[in-house]
Amino acid sequence: MPLLSKLTEKxxxxxxxxxxxxxxxxxxxxxxxxxxxxQRGIEIRLQGWTQSxxxxxxxxxxxxxxxxxxxxxxxxxxxxxxxxxxxxxxxVALLSFIGQVAIAxxxxxxxxSRWRWPIILNNIQTAGVDALAIIGIASFLLGIVVAYQGVxxxxxxxxxxxxxxxxxxAMLREFSPLITAVIIAGRSSSAYAAQIGTMKIMEELxxxxxxxxxxxxxxxxxxxxxxxxxLPLLTVFSDITSxxxxxxxxxxxxxxxxxxxxxxxxTVIHPTSLLIGVGxxxxxxxVITVLGCFQGFCTKDDADSVxxxxxxxxxxxxxxxxxxxxxxxxxxxxxGM
Amino acid sequence: MPYFLxxxxxxxxxxxxxxxxxxxxxxxxxxxxxxxFGDHHVHTNLNLEVRHGExxxxxxxxxxxxxxxxxxxxxxxxxxxxxxxxxxxDLATISDQLARDLYQRWGVMFQHGGLFGTLxxxxxxxxxxxxxxxxxxxxxxxxxxxxIKLSGLQPESALLYPQELSGGMLKxxxxxxxxxxxxxxxxxDEPTAGLDPSGADGxxxxxxxxxxxxxxxxxxxxxxxxxxxxxxxxxxxxGEGRVLGIGSMLELSAMDxxxxxxxxxxxRGRSAQQQAHVVNQTSSLNI
Numbered sequence: 001m002p003l004l005s006k007l008t009e010k011x012x013x014x015x016x017x018x019x020x021x022x023x024x025x026x027x028x029x030x031x032x033x034x035x036x037x038x039q040r041g042i043e044i045r046l047q048g049w050t051q052s053x054x055x056x057x058x059x060x061x062x063x064x065x066x067x068x069x070x071x072x073x074x075x076x077x078x079x080x081x082x083x084x085x086x087x088x089x090x091x092v093a094l095l096s097f098i099g100q101v102a103i104a105x106x107x108x109x110x111x112x113s114r115w116r117w118p119i120i121l122n123n124i125q126t127a128g129v130d131a132l133a134i135i136g137i138a139s140f141l142l143g144i145v146v147a148y149q150g151v152x153x154x155x156x157x158x159x160x161x162x163x164x165x166x167x168x169x170a171m172l173r174e175f176s177p178l179i180t181a182v183i184i185a186g187r188s189s190s191a192y193a194a195q196i197g198t199m200k201i202m203e204e205l206x207x208x209x210x211x212x213x214x215x216x217x218x219x220x221x222x223x224x225x226x227x228x229x230x231l232p233l234l235t236v237f238s239d240i241t242s243x244x245x246x247x248x249x250x251x252x253x254x255x256x257x258x259x260x261x262x263x264x265x266x267t268v269i270h271p272t273s274l275l276i277g278v279g280x281x282x283x284x285x286x287v288i289t290v291l292g293c294f295q296g297f298c299t300k301d302d303a304d305s306v307x308x309x310x311x312x313x314x315x316x317x318x319x320x321x322x323x324x325x326x327x328x329x330x331x332x333x334x335x336g337m
Numbered sequence: 338m339p340y341f342l343x344x345x346x347x348x349x350x351x352x353x354x355x356x357x358x359x360x361x362x363x364x365x366x367x368x369x370x371x372x373x374f375g376d377h378h379v380h381t382n383l384n385l386e387v388r389h390g391e392x393x394x395x396x397x398x399x400x401x402x403x404x405x406x407x408x409x410x411x412x413x414x415x416x417x418x419x420x421x422x423x424x425x426x427d428l429a430t431i432s433d434q435l436a437r438d439l440y441q442r443w444g445v446m447f448q449h450g451g452l453f454g455t456l457x458x459x460x461x462x463x464x465x466x467x468x469x470x471x472x473x474x475x476x477x478x479x480x481x482x483x484x485i486k487l488s489g490l491q492p493e494s495a496l497l498y499p500q501e502l503s504g505g506m507l508k509x510x511x512x513x514x515x516x517x518x519x520x521x522x523x524x525x526d527e528p529t530a531g532l533d534p535s536g537a538d539g540x541x542x543x544x545x546x547x548x549x550x551x552x553x554x555x556x557x558x559x560x561x562x563x564x565x566x567x568x569x570x571x572x573x574x575x576g577e578g579r580v581l582g583i584g585s586m587l588e589l590s591a592m593d594x595x596x597x598x599x600x601x602x603x604x605r606g607r608s609a610q611q612q613a614h615v616v617n618q619t620s621s622l623n624i
Contacts, residue, residue: 199453207451210411210524211465212440 012037017048024056031060090298097294101224104216119222127188127223128230132237134187135180139171139238142179143245146170151253160254164261167246168269173332176238177277178325181284184231185317189292192223193313196296197306205297220293224286231285232278239277272337280328284321291317362425364389364522364554365410370419372405379405380416381578392548392555394565396600397575403558406575407524410556411445412436424522441469443522444515448530450507452499452514458485459495462514469518481517488513489543505536512543516551523547525557529564537561544568562605566613574600586613 014034016022022030034044046054074082108114150166196219199205205215243265250256295313299305365387372380379402387393397403408414409421412428421428424442426435445451452461463481466472472480485495488509494502502510508528515523528544529537541564548555559565565572566586573583576596582589590601590610600606 202454203447203449203451204453206408206413207445207447207453209413210440210443210445210451211468212437213464213468 009042011043011045013045013047014049015047016050016053022053022056024060027053027056028060028064031057031064035064093298094294097297098290100216101220101290101293104214104221105224108217108221114217115225116218116222119218120226123223123226124230126191127184127227128234131184131187131234135183135234135238136241138179138183139176139242140245142175143167143171143242144249146175146242147246147249148253151249155254160256161260161264163246163250163254163256164264165268167243167250168265169273171242171246172239172269172273172277174277174325174329176242177235177280177284178321180231180235180238181281181288181321182318184227184234184284185288185292185321186314188223188227189288189313189317190310192289192292193296193299193310194306195219196293197299197309200297200299201301201306215297220289223293224289227285227289228282231288232281235277235281236274239274276328276332276337280325283324287320287324288317291320362389363387363422364424365556366420366422367406367410368420370406370409370416370421372402372409372414372416378578380419383419383575383579385573385580385583387554387556388571390552390554391570392544392557392568394569394572395556395558395575396560396565396572398596401575402578403575404526407526407556407558411443411524412439437469441465441518442520443524444518444520445524446508446511446515446526446528448527450499450511452507452511454499457496457498458490458502458510458513461499461510462495462517465514465517481513484513484517485510488516489539504531505533505539508532508536508540509543512547516547519551521551521553523553523555525555525559527559528557529559529561537564540564541568562600562609563612565600566609586610 012034014030038044046057049057147163147167150163150170151160154160154162154166196205196215199219208215208218247258247261250261251258292313295309295316299309363386365385367383367385370380370383370385371378379400383402383406385406395403395406405414409416410423412431415429424439426439431439452458453464456464459478459481462484463477466477466480470477482492482495486492490506490509490513494506494510499507499510512528525544529540532540544555544557544564545568547553557564557569569586571583571585572589574581574589574594574597576594581594582592582597584592589597592598601610
């Protein structure tokens with residue numbers, strides 16, 4: 001083949017009488033090769049081809065004359081603008097969704113019979129009871145870790161007993177609500193987004209609407225009520241197990257007995273610390289449910305979308321929870337609580 | 338005793354009072370409907386009337402806005418402008434209470450069933466009753482099983498989940514749910530799509546039975562030419578953002594518009610037309 005590139009003649013005859021069969025890819029490759037000769041002005045003549053394969057070669061020659069369609073890449077500024085617009089639109093949609101949920105919640109308070117208790121109880125089981133084990137173990141280990149770090153530093157100053165204060169303030173006010181909310185965001189927010197997203201794709205939401213059932217009333221409110229009831233309880237449970245873990249660490253490293261630990265704990269730690277943690281849990285519950293359900297309703301009509309929305313709901317929920325936690329910290333310290 | 342319960346069920350549901358609409362009025366009136374998605378105009382000044390008690394087919398090419406039109410009738414989508422009146426209620430100014438009443442007077446059969454995957458067929462069919470009435474669980478289950486049987490399903494299907502049903506059975510189950518409140522108006526979205534010929538035949542027959550039994554008005558979006566020839570009273574052809582022609586299949590076959598002609602001139606169109614003539618002749622002979 002390389003020899004032919006030095007061709008100086010004006011006519012090239014392609015004889016196919018010895019070819020048994022050729023498929024379209026083979027013909028395409030051949031035409032590709034012949035194109036360089038055409039471009040140099042050399043005439044190509046086909047000889048000995050069957051009628052159908054000659055037609056094939058002609059079709060391919062015509063097709064190769066058509067340039068490849070490409071989509072122009074969007075310039076960076078335009079892409080930036082489009083992203084900004086998307087973020088703006090979804091923020092507005094989220095606000096509108098929060099409004100809808102608030103209206104549905106408000107109108108239900110007057111009609112007691114419209115609370116769907118079987119669904120609420122079911123959600124309490126899946127979001128709450130089923131999470132007890134993981135919350136318990138995670139908090140227990142976190143209690144051990146925080147106590148250990150505290151112990152390490154306090155030992156230098158002989159201030160061992162202050163580990164109780166450290167655990168009381170850190171775990172009850174900050175870490176327990178936070179770790180509980182983060183774990184529940186991962187579990188429940190994703191589950192809600194996935195459930196509602198899949199229902200949207202399978203036309204079940206439309207089916208619900210045409211039956212006169214408001215999807216927010218049936219899907220979002222039960223989850224909201226369940227999580228508002230359950231997350232504070234899980235936070236208290238988390239408080240208990242984390243303090244238990246800290247107690248074990250204090251006993252083994254600092255020889256602070258359980259009795260001594262608990263006595264100091266009850267004198268130094270104010271009930272306010274516990275209540276702040278529990279109060280935060282209520283807010284976190286609302287954030288987790290609303291974001292999870294919102295992303296579910298935003299699902300688009302393809303398979304990728306459910307996964308994307310689930311991920312988005314968890315990431316957003318965790319981020320907002322941590323951001324709110326920071327805000328609360330600042331506010332409470334300003335209020336002197 | 339079960340008979341007494343069923344009678345009391347009818348009394349509690351007020352089922353019969355829904356069919357007292359005056360016979361002459363149109364069931365659905367759509368005037369000057371304009372709908373667009375972004376820059377794409379789907380409907381431009383579209384007008385459509387659905388007469389009481391008729392079976393109306395809605396056909397049109399892909400993207401002509403048939404499904405959107407159906408969704409607008411069902412209050413799943415609001416048009417940009419124009420007025421829609423369904424069962425004598427203006428959808429633009431409808432109150433929540435009127436909307437709740439309206440939802441109980443129609444039934445919808447979705448293309449892919451639209452049933453809830455976490456409920457059994459019996460629970461799915463009984464869901465409208467549980468939502469809108471205060472009947473006992475046992476009564477609801479019994480009525481659901483009865484409607485499941487009327488839709489041509491085996492009684493055992495009542496305990497299955499939607500994923501466990503074949504396509505034809507799913508459509509019948511969806512039909513059972515649409516029928517559970519004895520609707521005056523039925524919306525069917527592609528009732529025979531994806532079905533084998535005998536399954537589709539069964540759906541044809543089911544639609545005609547339902548029409549005879551309940552005297553409901555039926556609006557169908559479909560591509561199925563056989564269904565159009567054999568079941569519908571009138572057909573509306575959608576295209577270019579409006580209704581290009583409306584009338585019985587015979588009247589449409591005489592119209593000139595190229596989109597309308599494509600339903601009659603192609604090889605499928607002609608054979609469906611022939612088949613309809615054969616059926617009409619045999620049925621008139623059987624009388």
